[in-house]
Structures are given as C-alpha cells and as structure tokens.
Amino acid sequence: MSRWEAWCFMPRIYRLLTAFLGFTGCIGIVITGELNPVMTASGLAIVPGYYRYLKGRGTAPKWVIGACSVLTLVVFIFDSVVSGDFFLAVAHLTITFQAIKSYDLKEPWDHLQVYFMSLLQMVIASELSQSIVFGIVFVVFLIALVAAMVFSHFAKEGRQEKVKLLMPVSLISIAALLLTAAFFLIMPRTAFTFFGKSHAKGMRTSGFTDRVDFGSLGEIKLDPSVVMRIELERTLPPPYYWRGKSLDYFNGKVWQSTVGERHRTVKSGDEYLLGSYDKESAVGQRIYLEPIDSDIIFGLSEMKAIKVDSFFVSEDNANAVFLSRKAARRASYTAYSIVRSEVPGVRDSRYLQLPSGMEKISRLALDITAKAATDEERAILIERYLKRNYTYSLTVASPQKGMNPIEYFIFYSRKGFCEHYATSMVLMLRCMGIPARIVNGFYGGEANEFGGYIIVRQSDAHSWVEALIDNRWTRFDPTPPVPAGHLMAITLFLDWAKMNWARYVVGFQAADQRAILHFLVSPFEFQTFLHLTSAGKLQLLLYLIFLPTVLLSTVYLFRRVWGFERMDFVSRKYVNLKNMMSRWGFALQSSATPEEILNKAQGLTVEGQLREFLELYQRHRFGCIQMGPEARMKYGQLLKRIRKGLKGKFP
C-alpha cells in the first residue's frame, strides 16, 4: 500500500483535528481584536472549506487556488505598504492562507502546513493579546496540536489500525503543558517584547497625552472597560485620586502641557526614586495596568518611588510619571506614595496663562469670591459654587459657532462633566491670579471583595484642579459627586479571574522569579536554617515533599510513555540485564532471544548464573507462573552476581 493510499484511510478524527487546528489558529488571532475586520472576513471562507473537506468533496481546481494565492500576495504587499505595519499584514496573510488551504488539502504535507501556520498564528496572537481568553485558546490549541502530531506520526508510518491514542495524547499534552509552565517560570524576563516592537495598540484613552482636546474625556467616560486593578498594601480611606497628567496651557479648545522635558529618575535598589520619602508612612499600590495607548502611569499623589521592570522611569516637571514605552505595554508596578492633597510647588507664570475672551468669566469669578480674604478661601468658594449650581451630564450639546465652550457651559447650558467643571475652575482661579492647572487621571474605582483590590475603569476617568496656594499645589474637585454604579457579583468574580491572569501570568516578572528562587533556596541558607521559624520548617517540609513528588511523577510519566508500565518485576530485570550487557559491548538487538543472549556469554564465568537467570525469566514470563518471594530474591541476586561478574571481566 502506498503512502497516498494509507493517507486516504486516515481516520476521520485526524481530518477533524486538522480542521480544528486551522480554525483555532484563526480564532486565536481574531480574538486579539487588532486585525482589520475586512481582512478577517476573508477567513470566513475557512468554514465552507473544511466542511467540504470533511465531507470528502475533494480539492478546489488548481487554477482557483493559484489565482487566490496570487491575489492574496498582491493584497499582502499592498497591505504591508499601506498600513505600514508588516506584522499585521503577516497576521492577515495567515488567515487568508488558512482559508485557501482548507480547499487544498491533499498530501500529508498540506496538513503539516496547516499546523505550522496555526502555530505561527498563535505566536502572532501572543504578541497582540494578553487576554485570558487567548490563554484558554492556547491551551486548547496545544492539546489539539499534540494529538494531531501523534496522528501524523502514525499516518507517516502508514498504520491504519486503531491506535490507542487517549493515553499518549493526554500524557504528552500534560508534559507539554508542564514544560510550558516551567519555561514560563524560568524564562529570563526582559523589557523586550518578542518582536522588538510593540504591536498591540492598547486601549484607546485620551487625556493623558501632551495635547488633549477639550471634551474628549466625555467619550471614554462611556467606556466601562477596566483600565487598571490596584491592590493597596495597607488600608486607606477614600477618596482615591489616581493622578495621571497635569496640563497647563489652554487655548479655549485644547489643553496642552508645556512643562516640556522629562528627566529620568535615579534607580536605587529595585526602585526608581522620585523623591526622598519615609518608607514607613508611604502607601504601596500594586497596580496592574491594562495596555493603553500611553506610557504614563497612575498613582495616588504624591508618588515617591516606583518599583517596576523597565529601562527607566521618567518624570516631568508637573509630577507625571512615565515608563519606557515598551514597559508601559504590560505594566504592572508598585507605586509608593505619601498620600496627601497638597504637594509642594513653585510659582510659574505658565500656570496663569488665559485664553482670550475671559472677561465674562473673570467678572463671575470676582463675584463669587467677593467675600473671600485668602486664595484658599477663594478656591473653596469657586469649588462650592460650581458644585452647587451646575448639573452633571455626559451629554453635552456643542456650543453655537464662535462661542467659547467654557463660556457656553458656565452661562448657557450649565450642564457638563468633570472636564467642564475643572476647566472652569482653573480659568476662574487664573483670572484672579491664582496659579492653577488641570489634572487628568482616574477617580475612585470599585472594590472587588473577591480579590481585595480596586477596579478602575475608563468611565472612572476624571479631571480635577490643582491650585498653587502658599507654594503648595492643593487639590480641588469642583465636580459634584456622581452616584457610582455597582457591578454584579458574577462580573466581579470574572474580573477577579482576569486579575489573577494579569497578576500571575502577564505580570510575572523577574522580581517574581527572584522571589520564587528565594523561597526555594531560603531554607537552605545556613543562617536561616539555624533559626527556622515554624513557618519556615513547614516550607522546608513542603519543599521536601514537593520535589521528590515532581521527580517521581516525571520518572513515572516517562516510563509510561516508553512503555515500561506493563512491565512487571520479571521483565524489568530482564531488560536491565539486556541493557547492562549491551553496555558491556555485547551487541544485543531487540530481536535477541534469551538463548542468543546466553550464547553470547559462552565461556564467561557468569555463564551458569546467566543460564539460571534466563531460565527463571522464561519460566515466569512465558510460563505465566507468579514469582514467589524466594524466586524473586534469587532472581535479583543472580542479576547482581552477573553484574559483578561482568565487571570483573571487563575492568
């Protein structure tokens, strides 16, 4: 039977596996959500393709496949040139390839191509996504791939009979998963991403760049996606203002930051220092930041130190903190802050800048603050005025043409959201000569009791005001409180699962590796050993139990995989003998019979013992007589004596 014929007889399940793998690869890459929907749609052709294939309808005509391939190539070149992103173009190409291939599965080689392409898709997807869903798809993919490879091996051998697959496939899959996990744990963590350049665009946020269109925060406030999850190292009462970026220049439509240069911070130990601080009074915030399209990081004001895996941490002159661009993609970091609502600052003319046409607002500000004596009182009065007299609303009508949106808010619509309030307050303060700036960040967040952390969403984005009073930047928030919506328990639970994914998988860093290593090694450090606490002893005990268990199960697994498992004592010793003799240079093939083994040892001193051993072996192995304890002992001793004898013979 030729290989081709053997192939035709391949079990249906194998074809099914190929279809499944092709499909999983495409799904994996599509769920990243980074692909062009039009290009993705071409992948839908895979469904009828594999349907036809599984029904045994045969392949599409050659010229169709050829034409499609040429077309795909043209589209690919166009795609990579126009989009400028070669990486995504390749991702698109893999989908189209899979679709075409599903109509052209003939030879064994074609199946392998599908596997390879799916694998490539998985690699691309892993670069584009860190979602837990991808993690699940990947595990499923891995198992299916193992099964398919096992099948393909049998197919290559031309075997058609039913093969017991469940055990080998599940064992190899488990082994593969364990190995993957091991690699995951020990792979060196660097600040590089796999492809050198970060491709995931991340969540679109606005408000944290150097230039923010006025009113743009309103869009993201409608978005319920989670931006970050925060674990507080010690309890801290609300409010939580997760400070992001402050902006100083306003031209009536756009807020800008003109503080300019960022400077890198000094690294001390594993922390980047932003200022000297007292560790005791600092609040640590472990923050898992979802990928966003900015390199800024958030934290409670005033951040004093950042612990993070990044090339550098930089800070601008207005207390905003940034990571290196790559590190910001999978940022999880710990910020240490001295929490207070005022931060020392210096007077700067830029914080008094006003756009033109502020006369009306200026008059209003003077009216409001007529009774106040100090800057602080003035600020409080303005804050109170805005809080009481305006309505919070995310739906804001745009002003008539030519009208300043702030003027429109203050005097006409009297409806707006945080940006309107904060901008109004900043401008009013500036009108009265009090330096002020707008700060964008997140406010509050929802506590998740499941994991004891805080969920902050896009919709928690917020703007507030910092005014320089007595050389201290003091926080004011003129926005009236908005009742926060509560999440359902199930949503919180699912979010907790995502948090763990972010915490233990995506956020697994060099520091964690060190921690594990330290945990494993610490009981053996001599000093520690002498002063073991009971917890330490428990740890040592667990370690002593854990390690042999892992070792033994590995050995057990290997034995099963190599077919040792059905071997009882009798056969095992015989195999030992054979292996031993092979080591001593007796050429023993697997086709060697006991008598042939005996013949090889003719004239050796151990011949008699060998004969006895082989007789025992044959009687108990093929005579199907259970070996009693005495025979067992004798059997084992004979083997030992043969080993000794052979050693004496071949020094």
Next chain:
Amino acid sequence: MKSPILKQLERRISEILRGKDTAIKMAIVCLLGKGNLLIEDVPGVGKTTLAFALAKATDCTFQRIQFTSDMMPSDIIGVSIYSHETKEFEFKAGPLFCNIILADEINRTNPKTQSALLEAMNENKVTVERKTFRLPEPFMVIATQNPMEYYGTFPLPESQLDRFMMRIILGYPAPEYEKIAVMEEPSFRLLERMEPVVSRHDIIGMQEEAEKVRVEDSLVDYMMEIVSATRRDDRVRLGASTRGAQFFLGAAKAHAYYEGRDFAVPDDIKKLAPLLLGHRLILRNKKNFSDAERLVREIVEKVPVPV
C-alpha cells in the same frame, strides 16, 4: 528438561543417521506437532534412512512410495475390487494406510497423484467411492524432493507446499561422520535390527500433551508479527498464509514440548521460523531453495522479541 523417552528416541535415530541432530530433532518435532515433513536435498544423504529410522524407533508402520511419472492416485490410496465371494466391491487399501509414509521424490509424479496424497495427508482421511476411510494414527508423510533435477519433474506448486509443516535440508554430513557412515555396515541392515524406543500410543499421548503447551499471548503476537513481516517485505511476492501461522503455532508448541517445557519461549518461535515459513514464500527473484530460508532469517532479525 527433555523427557528421557525423547532423549532416547533421538539417540537411537542418531546412531544410524550420524551428524544430523537438527534434522532428527525437527522430524520428531514435526511428528509431535502432527505435521508433515518435506525434505529437500540431493540424493544419497539419508532422507530415506531418516524416515525409516523414525518409523522404526516409534514402532510405527512404515511404507515407502517411490513416485514415478506414470503413477495413478489409486496406486497409493488403494482400489475397490469386486469380490466373488461377497458379491460386492471391496476396498483394498493402498500403501497410504500406515503411520509413516515416505513419499520419495514426490516431484517425479504427475500433479493428479500429488494432490491425492496431499489431500489425504491434510484431512487424515480418504474417500473412495463415497466411502470414507480414516487413516491410522499417528499419521505422517515425509516427502522428499530433489531440487537439482528438473528434467521430467513436476515441482510442487506453492499451494501444495503450504500443506507441509516444515521443510528441512539434510546436507552432507560432516567429514568425521561421513567417514564412519562409509566404513560401517550399510544403514538398511542397521535399520532391520533397530528396536522401537516408544510405542505408537506413546506418540499419540505425546502429541496430545504437546497440544496443551501454553503459548503466552505476547508470544502469539510475536509469531504473528513475523508472519505479517514476511507479507510486508519488498523481496517477497507472496507471504506466509494463515495456515502457515497455524502450523507455526503447532510446531512451536511441539518444539517447546520436545525441549521438556509446558510453555513456549521466544526461541521456540525464532528457531522454527525459517523452517516453517521458508517454503511458503514466493520470492520476487527466485534463485534457489535456501534463499527463502535466508530471507526469513533476515526478517526475523528485525522483529523485536517480547520481553
């Protein structure tokens, strides 16, 4: 250990046919396994002596049929003759009706006679004119074939060869034995004086015992693997048949019994394979009769032995 009776039997035969221990052993194994034996060799190396000695030593009735081209089936099976006394046809049994038959130069006779003999030996019975006659027990055919002479012969087709359990080759004796054989009394005279070692009933009993020998499952798999390996080999046009496998199992049991075991071991199978399977294969380019045996040996060397 080998049973004393079998040891004695072997020794008795080897006193007459010297230096042919393997052939003697295989002939006995064949007898114990209820199989028929094909001896393929040049004339004058002791084919007849072996068969006769085996019969004598086991107290079996023995007939030698010298096959010639003009022989008819009735010449071996027997004929029905009209009897004047009983006014009926009476069956006069031919030479086939005895325990051990030496079918000498079976390839000299015509296919009709050949197949009559082979059918009889396969079914252990003969049907003449709607009457069935059972052949005596034990029953064994030892056929000889001269591979060197082709002129005027009808070589047995493979389908007929398949009915033999084993094919062995005698070969010339080693020089020291040949010298003794030449100098000593002619073997036919020695044979005349030969005393049986065992009775016919003993042989039947041993055959039954041999059948009970245990063959462990993995050994059967091993045997089947060898059989199917002959079918897969590129150099073979036709591999061993299922009947071949059946004979193989029987022979392995008999061999184990012969070695004094009540269970078979891998060596039983591996040693017998060339003798059991060689004559069942049709090679793509046939050179001579020992090629097939050599090929089986090669194939067996590639099949892993169960451990």
